[in-house]
Amino acid sequence: MSDQKRYKDFVSGLVIVAGTVSAYFLFRDLVGPYIAKLVDPDREKHEQARIKAEANLQRIKRLRKEVPGEAADGSDNNGSRIDKLVLNEYENQVALEVVAPEDIPVGFADVGGLEDIIEELKEAIIYPLTLPHLYSHGGPLLSAPSGVLLYGPPGCGKTMLAKAVAHESGASFINLHISTLTEKWYGDSNKLVRAVFSLAHKLQPAIIFIDEIDAVLGTRRSGEHEASGMVKAEFMTLWDGLTSTSASGSPSRIVVLGATNRINDIDEAILRRMPKKFPVPLPGADQRRRILQLVLGTTKRDASFDLDYISKVTAGMSGSDIKEACRDAAMVPVREYIRECRASGAAMDRVSADDVRGIRTEDFFGRKGGGQILMDNHARTTRASAARAQQSKASTDLYPEIDDEEHASLSPD
Template identity: 70%
Template sequence: MTDNKRVAKDIMSGLLLAATTISVYFIFRDYVAPHVAKLIDPDRAKHDQNRLKAQQNLARIQKSRDKSKVANDEFADDEVPEDSPSTVRVEDLILNEYESQVALEVVAPEDIPVGFDDIGGLDEIIEEVREAIIYPLTMPQLYSHGGTLLSAPSGVLLYGPPGCGKTMLAKAVAHESGASFINLHISTLTEKWYGDSNKLVRAVFSLALKLQPAIIFIDEIDAVLGTRRSGEHEASGMVKAEFMTLWDGLTSTNSLGQPARIMVLGATNRINDIDDAILRRMPKKFPVPLPGKDQRRRILELVLADTKRDPEFDLEYIAMVTEGMSGSELKEACRDAAMVPMREAIRNQKAAGKSIKKLDPNTVRGLRTNDFFGRKGGAPSLAADSRPSSVRPEAAMSEREIYEVETETEDVLS
């Protein structure tokens, strides 16, 4: 009888010890561990927030992919290899804290309002980008007969003078391709802790591998991957070395021998400042020069598409006299010219003793050729001597009048 009581007592003690251990475990996990983690990792809350935002962003990317699949029924899912990451829903991917931070830079195609039709004067480059980059990257089954020779290049560089449309072309690629577009910023790779920048670089490529087909875009790539020098900071050199090492790893293939569908897209106006090893990894290079006459005419047509114009407006002449101007400079010239009719309408409204707030926009005259030869910041926006006598004004506005009208115009528009 005594032995039975002892056994029962031992069993009760064991059960009590087990219950106590389990209770302590759950208390430590749910209440103590989070506070300890905050003390050890002060950025834990930020990482959790980044992870939540990353999942929401990837869910939007998946919706875009679903819409794209519905619109392109000829490329059925059964054509995609079973082991391809693209068969996995992106919002279900498990991301570490570094991948979650990079996932915030993934851009959904519908968030970019720029397409190839919005770019003027780069038709040849756009066509080659479609045929040699976008199609092999997003539809590799069309190029399977050529093996790896017809696969998308691992790196593409857009270079040329500032304001010629390099970044705009990259935006259009992101919008038109439907591939996961990682818009990589310098600040994303910059961390205060030693070695974290290298881990972020690794996360960029590991995330791209999970989201493939993927495009990693680096604007002003010369600032991130410039020429390595002996006096360079150790952390900067390590980031470049890590980037190049992982970049070469893009040649890894899946079980079917197909290369990873990942491409690095860079844009710069200082190609000579890029490291030679980086240029070697970007075999496809597209020069984006200053627009010629036909290209300028196309840019002007796009910029002035929604602008009210005078019946005698000479678009061909404006395209001829704007030689040497970049696309962004043409846009600013059109902006300044479009303000001239508005200035005149405001002056006429004031001369009539009426409030400019009651000005009817429909009464503002259309844009004239002569409006491009006004004054911009105290200097002519276009060469005054280049205009024919038929479009030269008899009298120009004074700088004081221009300042007053511009101020009033800004008040009205605001």
């Protein structure tokens, strides 16, 4: 009788254990995720952001070069610090915007002209960030500025300069987008702003880059949405904290780098936090020549191609305009060759690029759409040359120089 009772107790125990285990797995796999989704609707998104952020930071660690000098927390280099990072859900979202310097294919050698600005950027940003021991005798006075602003007309190389600074400095580059700071939940945008600066402190030396900064940190107005005003206030409050020193007494190595073509639309308090302001104007004659050399590169050119003349008639054009003009000119020989092959009935899969002629000076003119400044400069130059040729048959200056300061007068009447 007792054996039968023990057997029943044993079976009952097994049933209870099996039921408990089954209930656990049922709750974990079915009920738990449902409840977690009700409590935190963005749980899955945050988990995916954490996984991607960890993968991105580990990749940066593998690519990053060792930065000279001791880090702010006493570690030997930034790569070892990445292994020790513990990020919250907001820092994980911002970490997706971190770009490794080696992934940026633009250096100062790829920037046409602007030597004075490049040298100033090196002395004011790159050296204090990467070689702090050289400036230790000056204390906070010789540390990197809290903010740097690049402003000027569109297409003149502001974003390219920012990329070159990130590449040459080797610092962590946080390419901050407006969409990164935009959240549907009230107050989350402020927490993301705080995460930007806390992550920058963990990854320093770091550069926080904001392109079109006037759209993010524009002038505050009375009719502005409350959430937008709170984001700006949070940003400015945390930005002032960049001047604080670390536990070891060394200044924080973080710089906010902004670019805009509407400097008057930026809030005055933001401008005060960006003591270094560099104007990036339309390129001059020497800079246009350098841009043409970089853009054309190894492109096949005809023996009669006149680089000096093209650099003169592009007065008043931005670097982006010059690049597009070169692109259109390079298409002219290809277009001619394709038409010749079609007319002769040659198979297009057997044509050779070596048979395409080089770019000529006249390929820059006569195109439809865009390049109006170039066309007007060329037309006025041609008329001036013809007039001088009639006045003096001995004149050989077919390509007179165009004054950069008078390029506005060369625009259409």
